[in-house]
Amino acid sequence: MSANLKAWVLAAAAAEPSPTRAAVNRRNILIGMLAVASGVGAFVIFALLTSEGQLVRVGGEVASHRHLERSVWLVATTAGGALGVAATALWFALCRGRSMLGRSRSRLLCGIALIPLGLFAWKVSCSLAFGDPMAEWPERPGLRCLSLSLLVAAGPLLAFLAARRSAPVQPALNGAAIGMASGACAWVALDLWCPVAFVPHLLLGHVLPLCIVAGTGALLGQALLSLRSR
Amino acid sequence: MARLRISGREERRVWFLTNPGVDGSDAAMERYSNGDNAAFAELYDAIAPRLLGFLRKATRDAGAAEDLMQQTFLQIHRARGSFIPGAPVMPWALAIAKRLMIDSARRRRVEEGLFMHAPADDERMTSAPTATAAADDVLDARRLERRVQQRLDALPETQRTAYRLVKQEGLSLKRAAEVLDTSVTAVKLRTHRAYQALRAVFREEAGAA
Numbered sequence A: 001m002s003a004n005l006k007a008w009v010l011a012a013a014a015a016e017p018s019p020t021r022a023a024v025n026r027r028n029i030l031i032g033m034l035a036v037a038s039g040v041g042a043f044v045i046f047a048l049l050t051s052e053g054q055l056v057r058v059g060g061e062v063a064s065h066r067h068l069e070r071s072v073w074l075v076a077t078t079a080g081g082a083l084g085v086a087a088t089a090l091w092f093a094l095c096r097g098r099s100m101l102g103r104s105r106s107r108l109l110c111g112i113a114l115i116p117l118g119l120f121a122w123k124v125s126c127s128l129a130f131g132d133p134m135a136e137w138p139e140r141p142g143l144r145c146l147s148l149s150l151l152v153a154a155g156p157l158l159a160f161l162a163a164r165r166s167a168p169v170q171p172a173l174n175g176a177a178i179g180m181a182s183g184a185c186a187w188v189a190l191d192l193w194c195p196v197a198f199v200p201h202l203l204l205g206h207v208l209p210l211c212i213v214a215g216t217g218a219l220l221g222q223a224l225l226s227l228r229s230r
Numbered sequence B: 001m002a003r004l005r006i007s008g009r010e011e012r013r014v015w016f017l018t019n020p021g022v023d024g025s026d027a028a029m030e031r032y033s034n035g036d037n038a039a040f041a042e043l044y045d046a047i048a049p050r051l052l053g054f055l056r057k058a059t060r061d062a063g064a065a066e067d068l069m070q071q072t073f074l075q076i077h078r079a080r081g082s083f084i085p086g087a088p089v090m091p092w093a094l095a096i097a098k099r100l101m102i103d104s105a106r107r108r109r110v111e112e113g114l115f116m117h118a119p120a121d122d123e124r125m126t127s128a129p130t131a132t133a134a135a136d137d138v139l140d141a142r143r144l145e146r147r148v149q150q151r152l153d154a155l156p157e158t159q160r161t162a163y164r165l166v167k168q169e170g171l172s173l174k175r176a177a178e179v180l181d182t183s184v185t186a187v188k189l190r191t192h193r194a195y196q197a198l199r200a201v202f203r204e205e206a207g208a209a
Helices: A003-015 A022-052 A072-094 A105-130 A143-164 A172-192 A199-224 B008-018 B025-032 B039-059 B060-078 B087-106 B112-117 B135-154 B158-169 B174-179 B182-207
Strands: A059-063 A064-068
Touching: A003 B039, A003 B060, A022 A143, A022 A172, A072 A105, A072 A143, A072 A172, A105 A172, A105 A199, A143 A199, A172 A199, B008 B087, B025 B039, B025 B087, B039 B060, B039 B087, B039 B158, B060 B087, B087 B174, B135 B158, B135 B182, B158 B174, B158 B182, B174 B182
Parallel strands: none
Antiparallel strands: A059 A064
């Protein structure tokens, strides 16, 4: 092996500054703050535009003659559980354990499948316990929830992809896991804002955006996280 | 008496730096990720021979192998800040090298050429015979070596890479599975099939003799 090769590699590395661990940690904290700010900002703007600034909605008119309310306990329980799932999803997507190669394909696939299932099951089981929110709301098919979810998840998705930077193996699945985690964070905002727990509404307005964000994450992950030769 | 309080992560880092059983390359990478620029040369010395050997065998092109190795080290350099304390460097470096190799081959659209060209300066699988060996033995050994090499080249790329990582690079099945992004069972199967194919060469040689 030639000494020239070593000299070239060392010179190339010296010519290109790279952040140390301390710098990366500082940058990741900043990125985390930006992700939170963008998610919360999008949520507040959406609420201002669509529900007169109401971030937590406990009820509404199901039909012209029928008003439904959900209790504060139900809001706290569903949003609290969703927050727990979102935190777990973030840990799952962003932490790589003790290996630089990250999680295996099977674990990533399991995680990506379990996150929406967990959120959906939690929402439905909590709502079943309270009864009324499971009723059909004909005027709310879930399109506004779909929009809210996509808007809130977009910023965190980009921020978390920037924090991850690269994935030598499974870039698309890592991107999908990051997308699913971003969608799970948006689900918390949805739980606060949306009083509807009618199952078709949940599938269209709550679960579908999770899948869309995960799919977008997979595409962006393949494009941004995979390594490219010169 | 004041007690020194350190976090779990710091504790792991201290253990990692003081544990004599830890690979030298891992310790060098740990220091490099913390800002010790001189450790990069140590890291290079520790992993470059194995990395270059892997790339030469995989690409069958000395120039391409050196180019890919340079790129691999630059990727490691760029990602040093995100290195996880206690993580092994070699599987990571091999995974980067493999990914860059595939991307490079794809980009040039000469994957077949990269993997199938007969090498001029390839590292040999078997050790060279000594100068004192008889001329017939030397010829036999070379013929056998060629046949083994041809059989290895004829194997599917997945089996060949798995065999090299496990049998030649000495990676554990788990680490090789991480590098190849597959399951331990798949690596075991691929290595076993490659091993059986190579054993068949020796059996044929023994039968001919």
